[in-house]
Amino acid sequence: MAEESRAKMATTSSAELLQAESELVRHSLGYLKSMALHSAVKLGIPDALHRCGGAASLPDLSSALALPCSKRPYLSRLMKMLAVEGIFTAVDVPAAGEGEGAATAPSVRYGLNPVSRLLVGGGVSPCVLMGTSPLFLEASLRLPQWFQRDGEGEPAFAMAHGESPYATTGHDMEFNALVNEAMGSDSRYMAELVVRECGEVFTGVTSLVDVGGGNGTMAAAIAKAFPHVRCSVLDLPHVIQGLVSTHESVEFAAGDMMEYVPPADAVLLKCVLHNWSDQDCVKILTKCKEAVAQGAKAGKVIIIDAVVGSPSHSQQVLEAQVLMDMQMMMLFMSKEREELNWQKIFTEAGFSHYKIQHVLGMRSIIQLYP
């Protein structure tokens, strides 16, 4: 051991050293939390617990999952870890005939909690599968090399795969479907909350373009909740290709938002700007400003994205935001923004004022006026 580190150790209490060691193990093996969650989704554990009435013993859960007999004893390990991490509940069930001579050992019943309930019936499971996809994991392994390479260059994703994520969605149909399903599932859940928490945002809006609107899930939810709003979805041709509108007031347009955004009272940008550099955001917002200026009413741009580090956010929300920020850096060399970063690009794109509502957890809703 190096002298310096030996000297430090001598002045640190044993309790601190041991605590530090377990912190390092928690973080270096933290990827196993992601992969355990990935396994839970792939195995269909949330749905199995739901079919069992919301909670089940391990033998019942094993049967519901139809696991091979040889793997059944290992299920307890996965469930225990996920319960410790707050994904499922774990309740001890006393052994029958407690006390001396108890007939059976105590057992545990695992159940759904608000976190795992979000994964039932599909829920936001596609987001988990996208976040833990091999293409993303391989990109993350390139981060040290990416930091050491000089120059602006390409993001770690492109270093690992030779192209940007949107180039990959253009030819890898499995990845394209994974991304569109993930974003669609996020929108399905988010739309409900937008309607519940800040529906007034759509008051007086008669037409809306969802720019980078993916498979149109958000637009369909808005059209359903607010029948007075006609929606169109603008996205890249390979995303729009083959989509059939599920709502009569939703139509699809294939195009490039950098080139043209169709006119409307309002433009929605949900989880789009965090994929782009400040310079590209200014370009996109300038096109959006032109689009809303042409509408019959004085229009606005509605942004749903993270505003990092608001004092109203919990430590858990901050942690989610900085993880998403790392993901954006790795995929696109883009970022999750603090309010000051947002303000700068709004001003550069020529907007006069904005209003932020921190009502969507790790995301906020921003209304932006020309």
Ligand code: SAH
């Ligand atoms: N708004 C959707 C999807 C967000 S993902 C949601 O939140 O569910 C970002 C979207 O931007 C993707 O669907 C991607 O295909 C789209 N996109 C990327 N580049 C684009 C471009 N140049 N023009 C239009 N859409 C683009």
